[in-house]
Amino acid sequence: MKTTLIDSPVANVANIARALRVAGADLDVTREPGTIANAQKLVLPGVGSFIAAMQWLTQNKIDNAIHDAVKRGASLLGVCVGHQLLFDVSHEMGSTRGLGLIRGEVQKFDGVLPVPQIGWNRVAARGPLFDGVEDGVFYFVNSYAAIDAPDEIARADYCGPFTAAVQRDRVFGVQFHPEKSSAAGLRVLRNFIAWT
Amino acid sequence: MDVIPSLDLLGGNIVRLLRGDFANVTTYGDPETVLDSLHVPRGSRLHIVDLEASRSGHPVETDVVRRLATRGLRIQAGGGIRSLDDARTWIDAGVEKVVIGTVAADSPEILRAIVDDLGAERVIAAIDVRDGVVRVGGWERDAKASLSEVLVRVEELGIGEALITDISKDGAMRGPSFALYRSLRTNLRIIASGGVSAISDVVSLGRIANVSGCVIGRALLDRRIDLAEARARVATTNAIPERVIPCLDVRDGRVVKGVNFVDIRDAGDPVECAMRYEAEGADELVILDISATDANRATALDTVRRVSESLFIPLTVGGGVRTIEDFRALLRAGADRVAINTAALRNPQLIADCAREFGVQAVVLSCDAKRTGDHFEAMVRSGKESSGVDAVEWCKQAEELGTGEILLTSVDRDGTNSGYDVELLRAVTSVVKIGVIASGGAGSVEHFRDAIEAGGARAVLAASLFHDRRLSIGDVKQFLASEGIPVR
Numbered sequence: 001m002k003t004t005l006i007d008s009p010v011a012n013v014a015n016i017a018r019a020l021r022v023a024g025a026d027l028d029v030t031r032e033p034g035t036i037a038n039a040q041k042l043v044l045p046g047v048g049s050f051i052a053a054m055q056w057l058t059q060n061k062i063d064n065a066i067h068d069a070v071k072r073g074a075s076l077l078g079v080c081v082g083h084q085l086l087f088d089v090s091h092e093m094g095s096t097r098g099l100g101l102i103r104g105e106v107q108k109f110d111g112v113l114p115v116p117q118i119g120w121n122r123v124a125a126r127g128p129l130f131d132g133v134e135d136g137v138f139y140f141v142n143s144y145a146a147i148d149a150p151d152e153i154a155r156a157d158y159c160g161p162f163t164a165a166v167q168r169d170r171v172f173g174v175q176f177h178p179e180k181s182s183a184a185g186l187r188v189l190r191n192f193i194a195w196t
Numbered sequence: 197m198d199v200i201p202s203l204d205l206l207g208g209n210i211v212r213l214l215r216g217d218f219a220n221v222t223t224y225g226d227p228e229t230v231l232d233s234l235h236v237p238r239g240s241r242l243h244i245v246d247l248e249a250s251r252s253g254h255p256v257e258t259d260v261v262r263r264l265a266t267r268g269l270r271i272q273a274g275g276g277i278r279s280l281d282d283a284r285t286w287i288d289a290g291v292e293k294v295v296i297g298t299v300a301a302d303s304p305e306i307l308r309a310i311v312d313d314l315g316a317e318r319v320i321a322a323i324d325v326r327d328g329v330v331r332v333g334g335w336e337r338d339a340k341a342s343l344s345e346v347l348v349r350v351e352e353l354g355i356g357e358a359l360i361t362d363i364s365k366d367g368a369m370r371g372p373s374f375a376l377y378r379s380l381r382t383n384l385r386i387i388a389s390g391g392v393s394a395i396s397d398v399v400s401l402g403r404i405a406n407v408s409g410c411v412i413g414r415a416l417l418d419r420r421i422d423l424a425e426a427r428a429r430v431a432t433t434n435a436i437p438e439r440v441i442p443c444l445d446v447r448d449g450r451v452v453k454g455v456n457f458v459d460i461r462d463a464g465d466p467v468e469c470a471m472r473y474e475a476e477g478a479d480e481l482v483i484l485d486i487s488a489t490d491a492n493r494a495t496a497l498d499t500v501r502r503v504s505e506s507l508f509i510p511l512t513v514g515g516g517v518r519t520i521e522d523f524r525a526l527l528r529a530g531a532d533r534v535a536i537n538t539a540a541l542r543n544p545q546l547i548a549d550c551a552r553e554f555g556v557q558a559v560v561l562s563c564d565a566k567r568t569g570d571h572f573e574a575m576v577r578s579g580k581e582s583s584g585v586d587a588v589e590w591c592k593q594a595e596e597l598g599t600g601e602i603l604l605t606s607v608d609r610d611g612t613n614s615g616y617d618v619e620l621l622r623a624v625t626s627v628v629k630i631g632v633i634a635s636g637g638a639g640s641v642e643h644f645r646d647a648i649e650a651g652g653a654r655a656v657l658a659a660s661l662f663h664d665r666r667l668s669i670g671d672v673k674q675f676l677a678s679e680g681i682p683v684r
Binding site for chain 1: 422424425428429432435436437439474479504505508509510530532555556557600601629630631654682684
C-alpha cells in the first residue's frame with residue numbers, strides 16, 4: 001500500500017520523507033487535493049506556526065481532502081504541528097480551529113521550564129502505534145501541546161503531564177519528531193505503515 | 197527531594213557567616229520580612245540555626261522561632277543543643293524536629309536520652325564535616341568519633357534523617373560536595389547542606405542515592421535560586437534525559453581534530469562517523485565547519501546534506517555563519533539547528549533575526565570562552581582572537597535575544613582531555629534557564645558526570661575522545677546511568 005505524504009510548505013517534508021522510506025514506505029509526496037482525498041495512508045507533517053500550517057491547508061482545500069480520505073477509511077498520522085492540526089482548536093496567538101478529527105485543545109506550556117521544549121523526553125505509551133516502544137524516549141520541539149486529551153495514547157511530562165500521542169479510530173497524531181528520534185521513531189513510523 | 201530553606205539567626209536577625217566565621221557576618225534583616233520576601237509557602241519545611249546558641253551552648257532565639265512556628269511552617273531548629281532540656285525548650289517553642297549536632301558526634305548517651313524522651317522521629321542528626329573529619333562546637337574542634345561511626349550510631353538509635361554539611365563548601369557558592377554525599381554508605385535519609393548555589397545543584401543532589409533533601413541558605417537570600425522554580429525542576433528531573441553529543445570538526449569534507457584549535461589532523465569520513473555515532477546511541481550530532489571560508493562553503497553544505505540523509509537524530513551545524521542566508525542554507529541542507537558564533541558577537545541582532553525567521557529552537561549560540569584574569573572572555577575566529585566581551589554576560593544576553601541553547605566551549609581545555617571547565621559551566625548555567633552544552637576537555641567518563649552534576653550542563657559534547665575510540669558513547673551513557681543521571 002502506498003503512503004501519501006502531504007507536501008506542506010510549513011513542514012520539514014524532506015526529513016519525514018527520508019524517515020518514512022527507511023521505515024519501509026512506498027512513498028508518494030503530493031499537495032494535490034484529489035490524490036490526497038483518495039489516499040489510503042496519509043502523513044500530515046508540520047513545524048513552526050499552527051496558524052500558518054492551517055491556513056495553507058484551508059487555502060489549498062487540503063483540509064477537505066483530508067476529511068474525505070478519512071471518511072473513505074484512510075489512516076492518517078499527524079506529526080508535531082501536523083498532530084496539533086488534528087485537534088478541534090489551538091490557542092496559539094488567539095484561537096484557531098483545527099481539523100477537528102481529534103477532540104481537545106492545544107495550549108501553551110505553562111510553568112517554570114524553558115519554552116520551547118527542545119530535546120528528548122520519556123514517553124509512556126500504549127497501543128499499536130507504539131508496539132515495541134511503549135516506554136521510549138522521543139525528540140520534541142514544541143511550545144504548545146494538548147493536555148489530557150480524551151484520545152490520548154501516550155503522555156510525557158514537561159511543566160506537568162501533556163499528551164504526546166493520540167489515536168481515534170484510524171487517525172493518529174504524535175507530538176514528537178519520529179524522524180529525529182532514532183530507532184524508536186523509525187519503529188513508530190514502521191508501526192503506522194504496517195497498521196491496517 | 198525536599199528543598200528546605202535554611203535561615204541562620206543571630207541577635208534576632210537573619211544572618212550568614214562566611215565559612216562559620218563570627219567575624220564575617222552578613223545581615224539580611226528581620227526573619228518574618230525575609231520569609232515573606234522568599235515566598236516560603238505554608239506547610240514548607242524550614243531549617244533554623246541559632247548561631248549564638250551553637251557558640252554558647254544554650255538556646256537563645258526561642259522567641260523568634262515561636263513566632264515563626266505560628267506561620268504554619270514545619271520548623272527544624274538547631275544550634276547548641278547540648279542536653280535534653282535544651283531539646284525540650286525547642287519543642288516547647290513549637291518546632292517539629294530538633295537538629296542535634298555536637299552531642300550526636302561527641303555524647304552518645306545524651307543523644308540517646310533525647311531520642312528516648314522525644315522519639316527518634318523528632319530528631320535530626322547534624323554532622324558537620326571538613327576534609328572527611330567531623331567537626332563540633334561551632335566547627336571549632338574535631339569530634340571524638342569518625343563520620344562512619346557517627347552515622348552507625350545515629351542509625352542504631354532509630355533516627356531517620358541526618359543533615360550533613362561540608363563546612364568548606366558552606367556559603368561559598370561553588371556547589372555542594374557531591375563526592376562526599378556519593379561516598380556515604382548508610383540507610384539514613386541524607387539532607388545535604390553547604391554550597392548549594394544553583395538549581396542544577398538541587399537536581400544533581402536529588403540524583404544521589406540516600407540524599408532525600410537539601411537545605412539552601414545564602415543562595416535563596418541572594419536570589420540566586422527561586423524556591424518554587426527549584427521545587428518544580430526537582431519534580432521533573434528524571435523525565436528528561438541528559439544528552440551525549442559527538443562533534444565532528446569538518447574541513448574540506450573530512451573530519452579533522454586539532455589541539456587548542458591548532459595542529460589539525462585527519463580523522464575520517466563524516467557520513468561514516470555520523471552513522472557509527474547514531475548506532476552507538478548519540479543523542480544529537482554537531483558538525484562544526486572549521487574551514488569556513490567562502491571557497492569552502494559549498495563543500496560544507498554538501499557535507500551537511502550527505503550526513504543528514506543518513507541521520508535520524510537532531511543535527512546542529514556551525515562554523516562561519518554570518519548572515520540569515522547562511523543560516524537558511526544550512527537548514528535547507530538538512531541541519532535542524534544552526535550555531536552562530538563570531539557573527540553574533542559582532543552583530544547580536546543576528547540572533548534575534550534568526551529566532552524570528554526560523555524559531556528559537558533552531559538557534560544555538562556557540563560561545564568559545566577563555567579564562568582572562570578572574571573572568572571568562574568570549575573569543576572570536578575559532579578561539580584565536582578576543583572579543584573583549586565577558587562570556588557569561590554574553591550568554592545571558594543571547595538568551596534574551598532568542599537562542600534556544602548555548603554550546604559553551606572552553607578554549608583553554610579544548611583537546612586537552614583534562615576535564616571540562618566546571619567553573620565556566622557553573623558561571624553560565626546558574627544565570628540562564630536555557631540548556632548549556634558542555635564542550636572542551638572531556639577525557640574520562642567522570643568528566644562527563646562532573647559537567648552535568650557540578651557544572652549544570654544539560655548535554656555533554658566531545659570530539660577526539662570518540663573519534664579515537666578511547667571511549668564509546670555507550671561507555672559514557674552507562675557510567676552516567678550508574679551515577680543516577682538519566683540518559684536515553
